[in-house]
Structure formats: C-alpha cells, structure tokens
Amino acid sequence: MSPVVDIRSLTKRYGKARGVEDVTFQVEQGEIFGFIGPNGAGKTTTIRTLLGFLRPTSGSARIFDLDVVSQGQEIKKRIGYLPADVNYYDDMRAGELLDLSARFHGVAASARIAELSQALGLDLGKRIRSLSTGNRKKVGIVQALLHEPDLLILDEPTSGLDPLVQHTFFELLRAEKEQGRTIFFSSHVLSEVQRLCDRVAIIRDGRIIDVERVDGLGVGQYKRVRVKLRNPGATLDLPGAHRPAGPGADVELIYRGGIDDLVKQLARHEVEDVWIEDPPLEEIFLHYYQGDAERSAADGDGVAR
Amino acid sequence: MSGVLFRNELRRHRRGFLIWAAVLPLLSLFRMAEYPTFYRENRNAQAALEQFSPTEIELFGLDSLRLTEIVDYYGGRIYSLLLLLGSVYVIMLAATILAKEEDDKTVEFLLVKPVTRSSVVTAKLAAVVVYTVALNLVLFLAVWGMFAAFEQEGYDLGTLAVLSVGSLLVHLAFVVVGFLLSVYVVRARTVYPISISLVLLAYFLLIVANSSENAGWVRYLSFFAYVDAADIVRNGAISAVYLVLFASVITAGTVLSYLTYNRKDLSA
Numbered sequence: 053m054s055p056v057v058d059i060r061s062l063t064k065r066y067g068k069a070r071g072v073e074d075v076t077f078q079v080e081q082g083e084i085f086g087f088i089g090p091n092g093a094g095k096t097t098t099i100r101t102l103l104g105f106l107r108p109t110s111g112s113a114r115i116f117d118l119d120v121v122s123q124g125q126e127i128k129k130r131i132g133y134l135p136a137d138v139n140y141y142d143d144m145r146a147g148e149l150l151d152l153s154a155r156f157h158g159v160a161a162s163a164r165i166a167e168l169s170q171a172l173g174l175d176l177g178k179r180i181r182s183l184s185t186g187n188r189k190k191v192g193i194v195q196a197l198l199h200e201p202d203l204l205i206l207d208e209p210t211s212g213l214d215p216l217v218q219h220t221f222f223e224l225l226r227a228e229k230e231q232g233r234t235i236f237f238s239s240h241v242l243s244e245v246q247r248l249c250d251r252v253a254i255i256r257d258g259r260i261i262d263v264e265r266v267d268g269l270g271v272g273q274y275k276r277v278r279v280k281l282r283n284p285g286a287t288l289d290l291p292g293a294h295r296p297a298g299p300g301a302d303v304e305l306i307y308r309g310g311i312d313d314l315v316k317q318l319a320r321h322e323v324e325d326v327w328i329e330d331p332p333l334e335e336i337f338l339h340y341y342q343g344d345a346e347r348s349a350a351d352g353d354g355v356a357r
Numbered sequence: 358m359s360g361v362l363f364r365n366e367l368r369r370h371r372r373g374f375l376i377w378a379a380v381l382p383l384l385s386l387f388r389m390a391e392y393p394t395f396y397r398e399n400r401n402a403q404a405a406l407e408q409f410s411p412t413e414i415e416l417f418g419l420d421s422l423r424l425t426e427i428v429d430y431y432g433g434r435i436y437s438l439l440l441l442l443g444s445v446y447v448i449m450l451a452a453t454i455l456a457k458e459e460d461d462k463t464v465e466f467l468l469v470k471p472v473t474r475s476s477v478v479t480a481k482l483a484a485v486v487v488y489t490v491a492l493n494l495v496l497f498l499a500v501w502g503m504f505a506a507f508e509q510e511g512y513d514l515g516t517l518a519v520l521s522v523g524s525l526l527v528h529l530a531f532v533v534v535g536f537l538l539s540v541y542v543v544r545a546r547t548v549y550p551i552s553i554s555l556v557l558l559a560y561f562l563l564i565v566a567n568s569s570e571n572a573g574w575v576r577y578l579s580f581f582a583y584v585d586a587a588d589i590v591r592n593g594a595i596s597a598v599y600l601v602l603f604a605s606v607i608t609a610g611t612v613l614s615y616l617t618y619n620r621k622d623l624s625a
Contacts, residue, residue: 128471155361156359156470
C-alpha cells in the first residue's frame with residue numbers, strides 16, 4: 053500500500069522567508085507522525101505546500117497517492133487541517149462556522165460538533181471575535197475533526213491550549229488513531245511528540261536531518277537539569293553531563309543518561325532545589341548533532357548560550 | 358462553483374448591499390423631486406442652462422442636453438453621480454471579497470475544504486456580479502418610478518434603459534478591475550485606497566476629457582466617458598467602440614484573475 057503522505061525531494065524557495073530544500077519522507081497509514089524542528093525551520097512551509105497554499109519549486113508531494121497541486125480538491129475531502137494560528141471569520145458564531153465547514157464537506161455533523169465541543173469545553177454560541185486564543189484553537193480542532201477525515205494535518209496543535217484541554221485533545225487523537233486514521237503533526241515541543249508519536253521527522257534550516265521511530269530517538273533522553281546545592285564548593289560528577297557549569301552553588305547542565313544515575317548522584321549532595329525539564333529543541337540539536345562537524349559550525353550562531 | 362461559498366458570500370455582503378441600494382435611490386430622489394419646479398421655472402432648455410455656471414456646463418457637458426426634459430435632467434444632474442458612487446461601492450466589494458480572506462488568513466479555512474481555487478474565484482465573482490446587477494436593477498426601477506411620478510412632457514423609457522445598461526457596464530468593468538487588483542494586492546490597508554483612487558482617477562479623466570478640446574483621446578482611459586449621458590441621449594445608444602472596449606476589459610480581467618489566482622502562492 054502506498055504511503056498516506058509521500059513527499060519526495062520537495063523544494064520550496066520564495067521571497068525572504070526560508071523555504072525548504074530537498075525534503076523527503078513518508079507517512080504510513082494509521083501512524084501518528086511527528087514533524088519537529090525549531091521555529092522557522094520549515095515545518096509550516098512544508099505543510100502549506102502539502103495543502104496547496106504554496107506551489108512547490110521542485111519535487112513532488114502526494115497524499116492518498118494524489119498530487120497535491122493538481123488533485124487538491126479530491127485530497128481535501130479526506131483531510132482535516134488545524135493551523136498554527138486559527139483565523140476564522142470574526143463575525144460568525146463558533147457554531148455557525150462549524151456548520152459552514154460541515155456544509156462544505158457535504159456532511160451532517162451537528163451531533164459530532166456537539167460531542168467534540170462538549171469534550172473540549174467550547175461554547176458554540178460565542179462569536180469568533182470574542183474567543184480567546186485557546187478557544188479559537190478548540191474551534192479549529194472541531195473544524196478539523198468534524199467530517200471524520202482519513203488524515204489529520206496539525207500545525208503546532210497544542211500551542212495556546214491549557215494542559216487540561218491538551219490532555220483531552222491527545223485523547224481525541226488517540227481515539228482517531230484507533231479508528232485507523234493517520235495523523236501528521238508538527239511541533240517544536242519535544243515532550244508532546246514523545247507522548248504521542250510513533251515516528252518523527254526532524255527538520256532544521258529547511259532540511260530533513262533525521263526520520264526515525266520515537267523510541268529510537270536519541271534526543272528523547274536529554275534533560276535540562278538545574279541543581280541548587282547547599283555546599284558552594286561541591287561538584288557534580290555525572291556521566292553524559294555535557295555542560296557542567298563548574299563549581300558553585302547553582303549547577304546547570306544538559307544531561308543524557310539514566311535518570312536513576314542522576315538521582316543517585318544528586319543524593320550524595322545536600323540539595324536545596326532541583327529542576328529537571330525538557331530542554332528547548334535548539335539546545336538538544338546542539339548536543340545531538342555535535343558529532344557532525346559541519347553542522348556544529350552552523351549550530352554556533354543558532355544557540356544563545 | 359461552490360454553492361455553499363456563493364450563498365455564504367451573498368449572506369456576508371447583504372447588509373452592505375442593502376445600505377447602498379437604499380442610499381443611492383434616496384440621493385436620486387432628492388434631485389429628481391426638484392425637477393417639476395425646475396421645469397416650471399425654466400420654460401426652455403436655454404433658460405435652464407443659465408442656472409449653471411459655465412464651468413459646470415463644460416464639465417458635465419450640460420450644453421448638449423435639453424435639461425427641461427426629464428431624461429436629460431436625470432442624465433445631466435444625477436446619472437454621473439450614481440455612476441461614481443456605485444463604482445466606489447462595487448470596486449470596494451470586488452477588491453476585498455477575495456483579498457480580505459487572504460489578508461485575514463481565513464482563506465486557509467476555505468482552501469482546506471474540497472473546493473478548487475477556480476471555484477472560489479467563481480463563487481466570489483458571482484456574488485459581486487449579483488449585487489452589481491441588483492444595484493443597477495434597483496436604480497433603474499427607482500428612477501423609472503421617479504420619471505413616472507415627476508414627468509411633465511412624458512419620457513423615453515428606452516433612453517433610460519440604455520443609460521442603465523451603461524451604468525451596469527461601467528460598474529462591471531470596475532468590478533473586474535478591482536477583483537484583478539486584489540489578486541495582486543492583498544493587504545486591505547493598501548487595496549482600499551488604491552481601488553477608490555482608481556475610480557476617482559477615472560472620474561477626473563472624464564472631467565479632463567470634457568473640458569479640453571485637445572484631450573479627446575483621454576476619453577478612452579475612463580470608463581465613465583464611455584457612457585457619456587449627452588451622447589446616449591442624443592444617439593439613444595452606446596457607441597460600438599465603447600461596447601467593444603467594455604467587453605475586452607471585462608473578459609481579459611476575468612481570465613487574468615483566474616489564471617493568476619490559480620497559480621499564486623498564498624501569503625502567510
């Protein structure tokens with residue numbers, strides 16, 4: 053069976069904005085596929101090309117084995133799209149907009165709209181203008197799901213959603229996946245990709261640098277650790293600590309290794325406070341791809357510290 | 358064409374249409390209501406002409422009209438105003454109906470639905486044409502009613518019909534110009550002033566053409582000059598050259614709009 057999304061040597065160059073160069077990857081039927089990269093890496097450009105908003109400079113993109121440029125109308129019967137920034141007709145009520153969306157798809161979806169809105173806590177009677185960013189996003193989610201598309205294309209779907217709604221949303225996505233639907237979603241937040249995706253493509257500076265299974269993904273093991281020690285003279289001796297900040301009360305480092313080792317090492321000291329979090333993607337890239345001499349040169353200017 | 362989109366466009370722009378379709382006949386009514394008095398006070402066309410300054414006479418070509426007749430009175434005193442204001446309305450509608458979607462980014466909502474870009478253009482253009490035709494029909498019927506109410510020596514409905522067709526053609530030409538403009542210029546902040554300036558420029562060129570002996574060629578640059586009221590009243594028809602020009606502008610602009618919109622990258 054052919055892949056649901058099949059992008060081959062796709063290049064888009066335009067104006068001042070950075071495009072994408074020679075992008076190739078496939079999304080298979082039934083998987084949740086993550087598309088990660090720092091902001092401005094080319095995720096949205098790729099998605100906008102898939103949707104036919106932009107014409108490819110060269111290369112090709114097919115969805116359901118249909119060409120995105122010439123067969124867009126056929127493709128769009130079967131896809132749902134959630135944009136990074138939801139911009140809908142301000143003067144319409146949420147419910148009116150969703151009805152309009154259903155009419156475009158020629159489906160009677162009032163039951164599904166009601167059900168989805170209830171799950172997300174969306175008030176259909178409100179005008180789009182008066183909705184907060186998070187609530188607009190909810191309208192976008194319902195809009196993307198209401199016609200039960202075979203493929204969901206989600207651009208930064210969680211930005212603007214509070215954690216509780218995010219949780220509900222992820223459950224909705226898992227339910228979609230169980231129905232055999234395919235989900236393609238972009239993000240610059242690694243942890244949400246890890247929680248949800250089967251495979252990921254990593255894009256940087258407009259180029260795909262890796263496509264692999266999430267569980268085999270090296271970057272997943274990185275943590276940013278900040279420790280405040282009671283004893284200012286103490287030093288931490290941690291394997292995989294890429295960036296020990298030297299002796300001092302505050303130690304900050306990017307850690308790659310077993311969490312157990314980290315905790316045991318910390319336990320040897322008098323710890324006043326500790327933060328363990330997902331590092332920003334840019335920072336992970338710096339370390340993950342350090343071995344690549346050519347790339348690390350480019351890394352230098354992208355990283356603040 | 359997407360029927361869903363077409364109906365939605367009609368609904369979204371209904372209020373603007375209703376306002377213009379009420380205001381323009383009302384404006385006409387104020388001036389038409391003065392006609393019976395004007396007629397009684399000026400027993401012949403020459404006397405009537407003396408009511409106006411030489412500049413006005415020259416600019417609006419009043420000397421070639423018999424202003425005591427109701428069609429001429431309408432042609433000289435009201436018609437060009439309706440042409441101008443109607444053009445402002447339709448060019449603004451045409452120039453924003455597509456561009457505003459892109460400017461507000463709502464076009465992303467539209468183009469992920471199962472519609473082609475051509476069908477979007479068709480639905481939008483059709484909505485503007487419907488309102489343009491409707492406005493001209495309303496104006497024709499309203500003015501006809503006023504003719505019937507205020508006439509003194511009878512009137513020629515045929516001439517009014519030709520004037521009305523002329524108005525429709527001018528408005529359709531501006532629709533196409535505005536629509537084509539908006540395929541290239543997306544930002545509402547830019548497209549509004551440009552489109553209104555185009556209409557005002559055309560009006561200005563009409564005045565230039567009317568007031569200068571040597572500037573006859575300028576007439577070809579202004580749609581308003583194609584439907585000069587004095588010419589139409591005198592000949593009972595719009596000159597064939599102008600009809601061909603209208604047809605060319607409308608056809609070429611429409612074709613170009615489709616071609617360009619189908620190929621363009623949507624602005625982010």
